[in-house]
Every structure is written in structure tokens, then in C-alpha cells.
Amino acid sequence: MASQDYLIAIALIEQNNVRAMPLGGKEIKEKLEEEGNLNKLGEEVILNLLLRVFQRSDEGALKRVSEDKGLLLVHMHPKRMQKELPFIKSEWIRDGDTTQFLKYLGNLSKEIWTASFIKYKGLELVSIAKNEDI
Numbered sequence: 001m002a003s004q005d006y007l008i009a010i011a012l013i014e015q016n017n018v019r020a021m022p023l024g025g026k027e028i029k030e031k032l033e034e035e036g037n038l039n040k041l042g043e044e045v046i047l048n049l050l051l052r053v054f055q056r057s058d059e060g061a062l063k064r065v066s067e068d069k070g071l072l073l074v075h076m077h078p079k080r081m082q083k084e085l086p087f088i089k090s091e092w093i094r095d096g097d098t099t100q101f102l103k104y105l106g107n108l109s110k111e112i113w114t115a116s117f118i119k120y121k122g123l124e125l126v127s128i129a130k131n132e133d134i
Contacts, residue, residue, distance in 0.1 A: 009049040068114060
């Protein structure tokens with residue numbers, strides 16, 4: 001059974017001293033709880049986003065805004081994504097308050113993971129927020 005939820009990859013970056021938040025996502029068509037599904041879909045969504053971010057480097061130097069929370073994977077319903085994510089994105093770009101952004105994002109999302117690459121292991125996802133009420 002297909003879910004209407006999405007996995008969204010979010011990069012919190014600065015380019016030429018200006019904050020930017022590129023994102024990309026994909027509809028979840030498999031159960032994330034089943035072994036390997038989260039990592040498989042997460043890798044696909046993150047790779048797509050990071051390739052786009054890499055291409056942006058032609059426009060100037062890129063810098064992660066947060067070493068440990070600069071690359072996120074988010075499980076969210078599309079209605080929340082379309083209605084509320086643009087607002088909190090624009091707020092973060094305006095004020096750069098990552099703590100407040102993560103708090104708002106946690107209220108809108110089913111779960112948030114930080115994503116990092118571990119040598120010889122690959123993608124590591126660490127849950128930083130889970131909302132059981134959604």
C-alpha cells in the first residue's frame with residue numbers, strides 16, 4: 001500500500017555568505033519500518049540533493065551552516081510540506097536560527113534524521129526528533 005508521505009532531504013548551507021536551503025524529496029511507496037527501506041530511499045533522496053548542491057558550487061563557495069545538523073532527512077505529509085515548509089524555510093533564510101527551525105520542523109514532521117557519511121560504513125541516519133501525534 002502506497003503512503004502519501006514524503007522523505008525530504010534538506011541542506012542548510014551558505015553560499016557567498018548568503019543562507020540557502022536546497023531541498024528535494026520523493027514519495028514514500030514502501031514501509032519505512034521494513035529493514036533497509038529507510039536507508040535505501042534516504043540515500044536516493046540525499047544523493048539527488050547533494051548532486052544539485054555540488055552543481056551550485058560553480059556559483060561560489062559553499063559552507064554547511066551546522067556541522068552536525070547541516071544535512072537532514074525528514075518524513076512529512078505533502079500537505080504540511082506544501083503549506084508550512086515554505087514559511088519556516090523563508091524564516092530560517094531570513095534569521096538563520098537553526099534551533100528554532102528544527103523546533104518548527106519537528107512539529108510538522110513525523111521524524112527528522114541527521115545524515116552523515118561514515119567511512120567504510122556509508123550513510124548514517126540519526127533520529128533527532130519524532131512526532132508520534134502525526
